[in-house]
Amino acid sequence: MSSFTHAKDIALSFDDGLNPQQNPKAALINQQILTQLNEQQIKSIVFPSLIKIGDYQGKQLIANWGKDGHIIGNHSALHQNLNKDTVSTKHYIQAIIDADTILNTLPNYQRIYRYPFLKQGNTTEKRDAVYLWLNQNHYKIGAVSIDASDWFYNRKYLDYAKQADTAKLERLKQAYITHLLDRASYYDQLAVHTLQRSPKHVLLLHVNQINAAFLADMITAFEQADWTFVSAKQAFQDPLYMQHSQNIPAGESIIWSIAKTQGQALRYPAEDAPYELDNLKLHQLD
Numbered sequence: 001m002s003s004f005t006h007a008k009d010i011a012l013s014f015d016d017g018l019n020p021q022q023n024p025k026a027a028l029i030n031q032q033i034l035t036q037l038n039e040q041q042i043k044s045i046v047f048p049s050l051i052k053i054g055d056y057q058g059k060q061l062i063a064n065w066g067k068d069g070h071i072i073g074n075h076s077a078l079h080q081n082l083n084k085d086t087v088s089t090k091h092y093i094q095a096i097i098d099a100d101t102i103l104n105t106l107p108n109y110q111r112i113y114r115y116p117f118l119k120q121g122n123t124t125e126k127r128d129a130v131y132l133w134l135n136q137n138h139y140k141i142g143a144v145s146i147d148a149s150d151w152f153y154n155r156k157y158l159d160y161a162k163q164a165d166t167a168k169l170e171r172l173k174q175a176y177i178t179h180l181l182d183r184a185s186y187y188d189q190l191a192v193h194t195l196q197r198s199p200k201h202v203l204l205l206h207v208n209q210i211n212a213a214f215l216a217d218m219i220t221a222f223e224q225a226d227w228t229f230v231s232a233k234q235a236f237q238d239p240l241y242m243q244h245s246q247n248i249p250a251g252e253s254i255i256w257s258i259a260k261t262q263g264q265a266l267r268y269p270a271e272d273a274p275y276e277l278d279n280l281k282l283h284q285l286d
């Protein structure tokens with residue numbers, strides 16, 4: 001190993017979950033992701049939101065994650081954006097409690113909370129009130145170090161799949177993997193610059209069709225780029241994840257947030273659809 005390389009560890013996390021009553025492929029997508037994780041012997045974490053998974057059937061799909069040894073966390077009942085003026089602290093906290101009531105019966109459920117949209121509050125009052133409540137109720141925060149836009153590439157995947165355009169789907173796979181590697185590299189460099197070290201990273205993904213299709217290829221590409229996969233449990237033991245956002249608005253990737261507090265100039269929001277248009281063009285996609 002050259003002195004210029006450093007250990008780069010990464011864990012996978014999957015948000016939202018799917019509702020079989022709204023998506024006929026929900027069970028298949030869920031199982032394809034679990035099968036690929038199992039084949040690669042990677043233990044991850046899923047953060048279901050009740051409004052995304054619906055009732056009994058969606059809950060059973062999430063239960064399968066716990067049975068396979070992945071952690072099940074809490075992503076609230078309503079998937080609200082805490083940065084919106086219309087979302088009050090009281091209602092927001094109630095949605096965390098409501099999710100806990102339903103999810104705590106599932107295998108390997110733990111009180112680890114992931115903020116929907118990674119938004120942690122648009123006022124200090126809201127930010128601090130939710131932090132305090134989570135702390136008093138023994139929740140850890142399931143922060144993300146590597147934010148990315150898999151949801152954007154998933155939309156493209158669904159379009160091209162509908163058109164049965166296999167050439168575009170193949171180019172999309174390359175574009176998607178390029179995007180994830182690029183974001184991983186960006187946030188790792190930001191960490192080295194900001195924390196003076198490479199932490200155990202947590203990548204944000206969703207339970208969706210593009211990951212069901214390309215997860216194994218993505219994992220291989222990361223390993224070829226010298227990333228090592230660790231479990232979500234191992235990653236969250238990194239002291240990085242004990243830190244709270246000091247900014248207003250609060251949230252985004254934890255590394256982004258710390259860099260922002262240090263006064264670095266960063267785009268906002270950290271990740272968004274318009275940033276991806278150049279990458280699509282580069283791969284001859286639209």
Ligand SMILES: [Zn+2]
Binds near residue numbers: 016049079116117
């Ligand atoms: Zn979400």
